[in-house]
Amino acid sequence: MNFATFDLNLLRVLDALFREGSTVKASARLGLSQPAVSSSLSRLRHALDDPLFVRQGNRLVPTDFAENLRHGVQDELNRIELLLSKADAFDxxxxxxxxxxxxxxxxxxxxxxxxxxxxxxxxxxxxxxxxxxxxxxxxxxxxxxxxxxxxxxxxxxxxxxxxxxxxRSPFVVIARGSNPGVADLEDFSEIPIDRFCAMPHVLFSPEGQLSAMGDAALAKIGRSRNVAMTVQVFSGVCRVVRGSDLIALIPAQLAVEFKNSYDLRIFKAPMPMDVxxxxxxxxxxxxxxxxxxxxxxxxxxxxxxxxxxxxx
Missing domain, CATH: 3.40.190.10 (Periplasmic binding protein-like II)
Known part of the structure; x- marks a missing residue:
């Protein structure tokens, strides 16, 4: 490759293709037309003597040669941006x-x-x-x-x-308003440990694990709880609690956010938990x-x- 004649603007196109995996999406990212990006890709392939990307379904997948360039190209573009930018001029x-x-x-x-x-x-x-x-x-x-x-x-x-x-995000126990297992408790009171361990729980776990920080806290005092279900998102945990007699440990901020709209009751956990x-x-x-x-x-x-x- 003759670096003296190489158009450095092509590096921005290459970076966009790495990030988007599509000439259409790369063109939107750069504010160029899709044919212009395709033309730049052809010029890059000629200059670097490599296909750079191969099509896999709807995505462009980097060749091994291109993959070795990915982080170097992105780092150099970042350095150029820093070189040419002034923080106090950012608008x-x-x-x-x-x-x-x-x-x-x-x-x-x-x-x-x-x-x-x-x-x-x-x-x-x-x-x-x-x-x-x-x-x-x-x-x-x-x-x-x-x-x-x-x-x-x-x-x-x-x-x-x-x-x-x-x-800081403390964890609290939530239950639906009609859950009979907490009917005798005052809001924000501490749920009894035996009741907490016996009631069925829904657990936030993106990977489907059956234990989390609440279980580690219980283990320190020689107890365990009844995990009946796992859900991969916190909002799903709240919906399960709203629609059933399962209870859950969730961040206090979310409990307060969903309390009224989901008719939730909030209680303190019965075991020491780090915030x-x-x-x-x-x-x-x-x-x-x-x-x-x-x-x-x-x-x-x-x-x-x-x-x-x-x-x-």
Missing amino acids: PEKAEGHFKISGSDFFAELLMPNLGDLLTRTAPKVRAQLVDLVPDDYLASLERYDADLALIPDCDLPSWISREPLF VQIVGIWHSRSDNAPFARWMRQQVFDLCRSMDMALPT
């Missing part, structure tokens, strides 16, 4: 771009409506996307550009990850990227308003 009203947030459906309920309202008013050309938070894969998703930010419980993290503490600290994490390569930094700050400000402590 959200004129900004265009996509920002992917990896998180559970907790954030679909409590973050995205407020973020949608904020972006509509302040950054109308920005697209925010909430994508699935896959356990044990969120670090890799940040590394391979599948997410720009992940919202997770605090944990040990590698040195290349940046983090920001956001809010979950939620943090935002991202790849440190984006620490100073103006667009990503602005978007993170909007998310962080909204998340901090979710901080909650249980009534005593």
Whole structure:
């Protein structure tokens, strides 16, 4: 390849094809026509002497050669953006771009409506996307550009990850208003341990696991509970509780959000449980990227308003 004659604009097309897996979607991302993107792909194939992508169903899948270029191309484009951008010149009203947030459906309920309202008013050309938070894969998703930010419980993290503490999320017990198992209890009182363990539970578990942090807390005091069902999303847990006599442990913020509309009652758990600290994490390569930094700050400000402590 003759680098002196290589059009560096083609790298933006290559990056968009990596991210979107489609010439149509890449053209929308770049604001170009689909024929223009296809023409650029042909030029890239000629310049690099490789097919770069092969069609698999409706997607373009990178060749091994192209896959080896993926992260290098994205890193270099990020460096050029930082080189040419000034943070104090960032204008959200004129900004265009996509920002992917990896998180559970907790954030679909409590973050995205407020973020949608904020972006509509302040950054109308920005697209925010909430994508699935896959356990044990969120670090890799940040590394391979599948997410720009992940919202997770605090944990040990590698040195290349940046983090920001956001809010505390205590867990509470929920039951439907007509559940006879809690009829004699006052709202926000502590549910008796024997009753809590005997009543059937629905558990939030994206992977279908039959135990979670509540079970670990029970194990510390030599007890266990009756997990009768698992559901992969928090909103589904709430719907199961609304429609049955199952109970559940969920974040207090969600319990309060759904309390009236789902006719839920809220109780304190009978065993000691750590309050979950939620943090935002991202790849440190984006620490100073103006667009990503602005978007993170909007998310962080909204998340901090979710901080909650249980009534005593």
